[in-house]
Amino acid sequence: MAIEQQIITCPAPAVDHLDRFGFLFGYPIAHSLSPLLHQTIYHNLGLNWDYFPLPSTDVKSFLELVRDPRCYGSSVTMPHKVAIIPHLDDITPEGRAVGACNTIFKRDGRLVGTNTDTIGIRESFIQNVADAQKTYAGRPGLVVGGGGAARSAVYALHAFLGCETIYLVNRDAGEVEAVMGWCKSQGYGGGLVHVATAAQAEELEGAGAVVACVPNFPPVTPEEIEARKVVEVFLGKQHKGVLLEMCYHPTPYTEIGALAEKAGWQVILGTEAMLYQGFEQDRFWTGRGLEELPVKVTKDVIAAELAKATH
Structure with a gap:
């Protein structure tokens, strides 16, 4: 019962x-x-x-x-x-x-x-990036994660920042498929690309705007480790854009934020969103x-x- x-x-x-x-x-x-x-x-x-x-x-x-x-x-x-x-x-x-x-x-x-999460993401970029044309305009976006926040991030990157192609990176392929299916059903998922491996990431154009929507935990499982490697490949590409870290509790200073900063990216703290x-x-x-x-x-x-x- x-x-x-x-x-x-x-x-x-x-x-x-x-x-x-x-x-x-x-x-x-x-x-x-x-x-x-x-x-x-x-x-x-x-x-x-x-x-x-x-x-x-x-x-x-x-x-x-x-x-x-x-x-x-x-x-x-x-x-x-x-x-x-x-x-x-x-x-x-x-x-x-x-x-x-x-x-x-x-x-x-x-x-x-x-x-309003979509607006929080949009304004985080608009209010904190001095030169959008050089930083992210006309370049692919990247969303790390696979939950509801990821859907908000995809919508904001597509509708407000003009990202025609958006890469999705996450430890759980099923969650990525769910996000892609939902966004396509609502008319803004046509440019989504699931980047599952670091080798695949090596072959792709660098992103300009990145939104990280995952908890601040070190990767442990093979899937988590591979997803982190994918992120590191994008951060290591020649073009350096801007990363919005959505996680801010208990601290807005995260592992992914630190990796981005070390690689030469601008980092926007999650408190902004x-x-x-x-x-x-x-x-x-x-x-x-x-x-x-x-x-x-x-x-x-x-x-x-x-x-x-x-x-």
């Missing part, structure tokens, strides 16, 4: 003193920097708003909370990014294309899902553009928090 998964719910936070409020819905989320990010933004904008972590697997209770008229929306993280979609009233083209919702906002009282996807969320929630948000002070606060966590 199957054991039913226990539903983890949590009491609704006190919100009577607030003008507006939102949530981070996921489980577990104890280490998330999202509450600090959004609370810093609202404080610096002088808004009587708050953003509450909601460590829960209870979708029904969450939907009741988020439908409160004073709730502006919610972040959605694992394990709910895909499961939440059928419960929404609508989803944006980005959210539909990636097949994952990390943000809910209100439109005429309806719950609309989107995916996390910050810019959050700024995009607040564009939906507050109606204010990036130029109106306290970008520098928020970056400083997040950097200081990470520094505390890594010392």
Whole structure:
């Protein structure tokens, strides 16, 4: 007899003193920097708003909370990014294309899902690369990984950075096939190439923009070791581009980032993607553009928090 998964719910936070409020819905989320990010933004904008972590697997209770008229929306993280979609009233083209919702906002009282991870990746490159033409324009992209973040990275490289060819590198060939199948079904996977071996990588044109979407662990299995060799081959090619390392917890300084830096690449820390996807969320929630948000002070606060966590 199957054991039913226990539903983890949590009491609704006190919100009577607030003008507006939102949530981070996921489980577990104890280490998330999202509450600090959004609370810093609202404080610096002088808004009587708050953003509450909601460590829960209870979708029904969450939907009741988020439908409160004073709730502006919610972040959605694992394990709910895909499961939440059928419960929404609508989803944006980005959210539909990636097949994952990390943000809910209100439109005429309806719950609309989107995916701002794609924007976080885009802005990480746009805000940090001085010369896109020399660095990545017109060159293949490269995504390391095979999960949901990899789909967001493929979409961002294709839709926003103009990468017609995108190499996929991952220890699990089945995951790569799943990513390729999904992206092709959504109309942006035609240029995907699975690079399975270092020998294959040697024969290919060098990449310009790389997004690493894997945890920061040293390779152990034969598949992991071969995938790392593939990455090292691309990093060792004559053209030196820019690598965005999506991993930032518990530290944004990773093995792949160190290899890229040593090989002469520009490295963008994963905190940049996390910050810019959050700024995009607040564009939906507050109606204010990036130029109106306290970008520098928020970056400083997040950097200081990470520094505390890594010392």
